[in-house]
Each structure stands twice: as structure tokens, then as C-alpha cells.
Amino acid sequence: MNRRQFAKGGLAVVFAAAMPRLASAAEGEKRMKAAVVYYSWSGNTRFAAETIAKKAGADIFEIKAETSYNGDFQKCCDEAKPECQGKTLRPIKAIEGLDLAKYDMVFVGTPNWWGTMAPPVRTWVTQSKDALKGKTTCLFQTNGGGGMQRVGKEFAEVVGNAAKVLPPKAFGGSSIKSSVSALEAFADERMAAK
Numbered sequence: 424m425n426r427r428q429f430a431k432g433g434l435a436v437v438f439a440a441a442m443p444r445l446a447s448a449a450e451g452e453k454r455m456k457a458a459v460v461y462y463s464w465s466g467n468t469r470f471a472a473e474t475i476a477k478k479a480g481a482d483i484f485e486i487k488a489e490t491s492y493n494g495d496f497q498k499c500c501d502e503a504k505p506e507c508q509g510k511t512l513r514p515i516k517a518i519e520g521l522d523l524a525k526y527d528m529v530f531v532g533t534p535n536w537w538g539t540m541a542p543p544v545r546t547w548v549t550q551s552k553d554a555l556k557g558k559t560t561c562l563f564q565t566n567g568g569g570g571m572q573r574v575g576k577e578f579a580e581v582v583g584n585a586a587k588v589l590p591p592k593a594f595g596g597s598s599i600k601s602s603v604s605a606l607e608a609f610a611d612e613r614m615a616a617k
């Protein structure tokens with residue numbers, strides 16, 4: 424083998440050695456998949472979740488309480504207050520078709536209720552902690568003017584060390600339909616950061 428043939432052969436060897444790694448990296452890229460899991464009582468967080476899911480190419484799943492909260496705002500507030508303050512795990516329905524093993528990025532959406540997560544979200548995160556192990560998670564919330572309050576901090580506390588937790592983001596609930604570009608930017612930024 425002359426020098427040129429050797430160089431070509433060497434390159435081929437190097438290339439062949441790199442191929443499986445390139446192939447598995449490409450497969451890995453393909454497997455990168457996001458889910459958006461949310462709870463919404465009056466639709467604002469649902470709109471945010473749908474917008475984020477569309478932008479991130481994510482599958483979307485809704486958390487539902489075993490027993491729905493009262494449809495009246497004041498009654499719902501009264502019912503939710505002791506649960507939020509007591510960090511009660513309100514029972515939720517099983518989410519059909521959700522297999523967290525398929526995802527490496529999980530967005531979690533909640534309305535801000537009494538400064539924290541809505542109880543069904545606390546329940547889901549608590550129950551899903553083990554399944555979230557090794558994944559990246561990111562909380563988003565909608566609120567009635569209180570901003571983030573304790574929502575992001577308590578979400579991170581419940582997730583614990585199980586998952587990587589990206590910075591959470593709060594969106595105003597009443598203006599959510601005019602926040603599409605902010606929601607899309609959030610989805611893009613967090614997907615890039617995962």
C-alpha cells in the first residue's frame with residue numbers, strides 16, 4: 424500500500440469507525456421527543472399548552488381531577504384554598520396513552536391557584552416523579568395577575584433531583600390569546616436548552 428492508498432484506507436477506517444456513532448446520534452435526535460402535560464380549569468392554561476405543544480412538536484395530555492372542581496369561580500376558589508394551602512394531593516384520573524418513557528422533555532402547565540400549583544398538577548408531578556427521572560422538565564403557568572409566586576419553586580421541590588428543571592415561566596391568563604409569540608418563543612428556548 425502506497426502513502427496515498429494508506430491515507431485513503433486510513434480515512435475509510437476512521438470514517439467507518441465514526442459511522443455507528445453518527446448513526447446512533449441521528450437515531451438519538453429522532454428519539455428526542457417532548458410532551459406537554461397540563462391542567463386547566465377555565466381554558467387559559469389549555470390554550471398555552473396547545474400553543475407550546477404545536478411549536479415544540481410535542482404530544483399533549485390533560486390532567487383531570489377525579490372529581491371536578493365546582494364550575495363557579497368563587498366556589499372553586501373556596502374549595503381549592505385549603506387544598507392549595509395544605510399541599511393536598513387531590514386524586515386525578517389516569518392519563519390515557521401517556522407513557523413518559525417515550526419523552527425526554529416534559530413541559531408541565533398549571534394555573535396559579537392560591538400562589539401555587541393547582542392540586543391536580545401537584546398530584547401528577549408527585550406520582551410521576553420516578554418516571555421523570557433523567558428527563559428535562561419545565562413548568563409554565565397562567566395567572567390572574569399574581570405572576571409566578573411560589574409555583575415554579577414548589578414545582579422544582581416536588582420534582583426534586585429526579586429531573587433537570589429548566590427555568591419556569593408565568594403568563595398572564597386574561598391576555599393568553601395575545602401571547603402566542605411569547606409562548607412560541609418560550610417553547611423554542613426551552614427545547615433548545617434541553
Ligand SMILES: Cc1cc2nc3c(=O)[nH]c(=O)nc-3n(C[C@H](O)[C@H](O)[C@H](O)COP(=O)(O)O)c2cc1C
Pocket residue numbers: 462463464465466467468469496499500501503504533534535536537538539565566567568569570595596597
Ligand atoms: C381557585 C383559583 C385560585 C386562583 N388563585 C390565583 C392566585 O393566587 N394568583 C393569581 O395570580 N391568580 C389566581 N387565580 C387566577 C388563575 O390563575 C388564572 O385565571 C389562570 O389563568 C386560570 O387558568 P385556567 O383557565 O387554565 O384555569 C386563581 C383562580 C382560581 C380558579
